[in-house]
Amino acid sequence: MWSNISTAPFLLTGFPGLEIFYPWISFSFFVIYGFVILGNGTLLFLIREDRTLHEPMYYFLAILAATDLGVTLTMPTVLGVLWLDHREISHGACCFQAYLIHSLSIVESGALLIMAYDRFIAICSPLIYTSILTNAKVVKIGLGILMRGFILIVPIIVTLSRFPYCRSRVLSHAFCLHQDVIKLACADITFNRIYPIVLVSLTGFLDSVLILTSYILILKTVMGIASGKEQAKALNTCVSHISCVLAFYVTVTGLTLIHRFGKYVPHVVHIIMSYVYFLFPPLMNPIIYSIKTKQIQNGINRLLSFHRI
Template structure:
């Protein structure tokens, strides 16, 4: 009976309340952010695929991160741009649950990739001579598969548990995309099972992952500080800067959003909206920029590809106007 009632449930996604009925005033910067995110992550993926010199564990893991960020951008883009470009904020329950599943699964995947990248940096600094023999293509492939399977199966029960609820209260969501903690607050039923499983899922993924990342960086710091030459120490630590930025971009908004949803009842209603937007919109934009600027080999390959493309365009243009 509840399932039948839920078929017709339409949620209303939230934009930014301060903008009132016309949400289109920030459509241009949002479109620009999505273009940068999609173009930046696609560029990273294409460069790594084309250049054989980049077929190394560090860059393959970076490609996994770029692919995950690309997926997050594609998942949020339809509803976010629907609201801010066309003032369209309706979403059926099943579509909302599908979006929710992919967002949480991709977040778990990104967390897993960040752990793998931390371990990659740890091995590179602790035992550089055995780096290639430890992180073989087979090991990287199995690691990627394990991250994917964990994310798929840990998050899979969440939409099934959520769909069974009747939604007889307000159908207005706080965010411009569907998040589990946002949907269950509208349910007219006891949501304790969802809350407990949601907490367990977070602990099994991001909780365990953050612990591994912290331990990895404690060991990395210990190894770096044991290097006597200042230049070598700085070079070793510099290899971790990009990854540290990616970790901070992912975990700080995530922790802030979780705290606000669970304990920030008296906080401004705008705070969780901004935290959620930062959590899902900023990392896909900033990560490829950081890696392109800070990673010398990636930067060189990008410059090379665009230089060749520009040269071919000029040659084609000259050929076209030459009689």
């Protein structure tokens, strides 16, 4: 049927053995996806329209929200599998989807890092905050984070797209991941095994270490403040970011460990962890900031009041 088996489409799977529950699973995913779009879309709209939110902290939050929306672009493919049993995805579309997922994961890690840097400057050097984080510097930092994510992932996706695939073309998820597709390649995949490890070490691991270091310095500064009330106020500005960091790194670490060392773990656990990773942070991030950030709350209240008029 296909003259070149290497460019034949891949076949996606949903939740093997749980087909009877697909209506409930797909409905849950649809509702969560709707909340992800609503929550992150609202954050982006507020940050754009509300002048009181035109500050570095909220510009960085906008990058995080846009990244979360980008990651969940895989959901239409997932819903297509669950609703319509549309399992076929072209070779090119699969590689592009893997590129989008993995590059945006690096971007999200970078966004959390620059948000930690923002909190570090705001608490440890408040008098020079505006001179350090100027609009020009915010733009440069944001572009740097985006370029890092979208450029560093190119080598493994290029090789992924050029590999011959002569084995089963059935993937174990309802979307394309590099570590899933690469198992089907009929070629030397040494580079595609080593490069991701190096990449994770230079991005995710390094980012997490820098975030931890920034909070150690923040805590040291806060402990030097005499007033307990001022200490609580300073730390309260970090709660939202810390919560988002935990939501991202706990899920990504869990997914990585499952893929690397979960050989004897039931396959359904692999699948569930993948969906938790893709849906939990994008769902929780806008909720966390809406609950814990007064300026966001005020912006939402003004937006709702405007629509009532």
